[in-house]
Amino acid sequence: MAHSSAELIGKGGYGCVYKGKLPDGHLVAVKVLKESKSDGEEFINEVASMGRTSHVNIVTLLGFCYERTKRALIYDYMSNGSLDKFIFNQEFSNTARCLEWKMLYEIALGIARGLEYLHRGCNTRILHFGIKPQNILLDKDFCPKISDFGLAKLWLNKESIVSMIGARGTAGYIAPEVFSRNFGGVSHKSDVYSYGMLVLELVRGRKNIDARVHNTSEIYFPSCIYEDLELGRDLRISKVATEEEKEMARKMVMVSFWCIQTTPSERPQMSKVVDMLEGDLQSIQIPPKPFLFSPPRSPQRSTKS
Numbered sequence: 001m002a003h004s005s006a007e008l009i010g011k012g013g014y015g016c017v018y019k020g021k022l023p024d025g026h027l028v029a030v031k032v033l034k035e036s037k038s039d040g041e042e043f044i045n046e047v048a049s050m051g052r053t054s055h056v057n058i059v060t061l062l063g064f065c066y067e068r069t070k071r072a073l074i075y076d077y078m079s080n081g082s083l084d085k086f087i088f089n090q091e092f093s094n095t096a097r098c099l100e101w102k103m104l105y106e107i108a109l110g111i112a113r114g115l116e117y118l119h120r121g122c123n124t125r126i127l128h129f130g131i132k133p134q135n136i137l138l139d140k141d142f143c144p145k146i147s148d149f150g151l152a153k154l155w156l157n158k159e160s161i162v163s164m165i166g167a168r169g170t171a172g173y174i175a176p177e178v179f180s181r182n183f184g185g186v187s188h189k190s191d192v193y194s195y196g197m198l199v200l201e202l203v204r205g206r207k208n209i210d211a212r213v214h215n216t217s218e219i220y221f222p223s224c225i226y227e228d229l230e231l232g233r234d235l236r237i238s239k240v241a242t243e244e245e246k247e248m249a250r251k252m253v254m255v256s257f258w259c260i261q262t263t264p265s266e267r268p269q270m271s272k273v274v275d276m277l278e279g280d281l282q283s284i285q286i287p288p289k290p291f292l293f294s295p296p297r298s299p300q301r302s303t304k305s
């Protein structure tokens with residue numbers, strides 16, 4: 001289906017992604033999945049359900065290839081790549097911040113709308129592993145789209161889930177209840193948590209858990225942002241110049257802190273998140289301080305601090 005001279009554009013935990021071109025010139029991203037032992041029926045069912053998904057903030061799945069153990073998924077090509085490139089890239093953080101506040105706000109809102117759609121009605125899905133900046137792709141107009149929501153994840157058993165959380169370093173986006181059932185059951189609210197962590201990263205332009213930071217109180221940055229919020233201080237975030245920008249940043253921070261509440265039932269539904277982002281800053285209450293836990297470093301140590 002894809003052009004033979006397809007170029008490699010990325011690698012994920014589940015396989016390589018190539019850029020390709022359909023005979024009519026349409027650009028596509030072809031994700032060639034690693035070989036899997038799971039049965040094909042599950043794959044086909046999952047692809048069929050993804051095929052029924054249609055939303056402006058979800059990457060469109062155009063088709064799939066399936067031949068014994070070889071499986072590939074064909075998506076619309078997103079010319080601006082994934083969000084991590086814009087929020088973590090030194091090149092961008094040293095010069096003028098690449099994405100303006102208005103754009104960051106639009107991205108946060110777009111992702112919220114996409115997740116709200118996935119959580120709604122019969123399309124209901126939980127992303128479980130957390131949604132991270134690599135899963136947010138930006139199209140040519142910088143409209144954010146969620147990609148890869150859960151397909152490969154369904155093939156994993158519980159054990160491999162635990163080892164992946166340890167091995168892949170995406171722990172910062174995963175809700176506490178995914179590590180330990182003491183916090184409650186896994187639900188849509190687990191995605192709400194991941195969303196909150198992702199938006200905090202958008203705001204700060206830095207990973208939530210950053211080993212390069214020397215001051216220990218800064219390692220887990222949401223704590224110091226919370227302090228600013230609680231004391232009504234200006235948030236210690238760069239490039240917020242105008243009142244409008246301050247308001248957008250504050251709104252994003254308030255929403256994120258609601259989303260990362262430790263108890264799942266205290267987190268808002270995604271529909272409420274969309275409302276909060278679109279509504280007045282004044283109508284959002286200051287969230288309680290979330291209990292900020294350190295996710296386990298290895299699969300064996302599911303401790304909290």
Ligand SMILES: Nc1ncnc2c1ncn2[C@@H]1O[C@H](COP(=O)(O)OP(=O)(O)OP(=O)(O)O)[C@@H](O)[C@H]1O
Binds near residue numbers: 010011076077134137
């Ligand atoms: N539709 C697409 N258009 C453009 N680039 C894409 C597309 N899909 C994926 N990519 C690129 O390929 C990279 C790897 O994507 P992929 O979905 O395989 O992995 P991931 O999201 O990083 O992780 P995982 O699959 O392990 O959750 C992305 O970060 C992005 O840069």
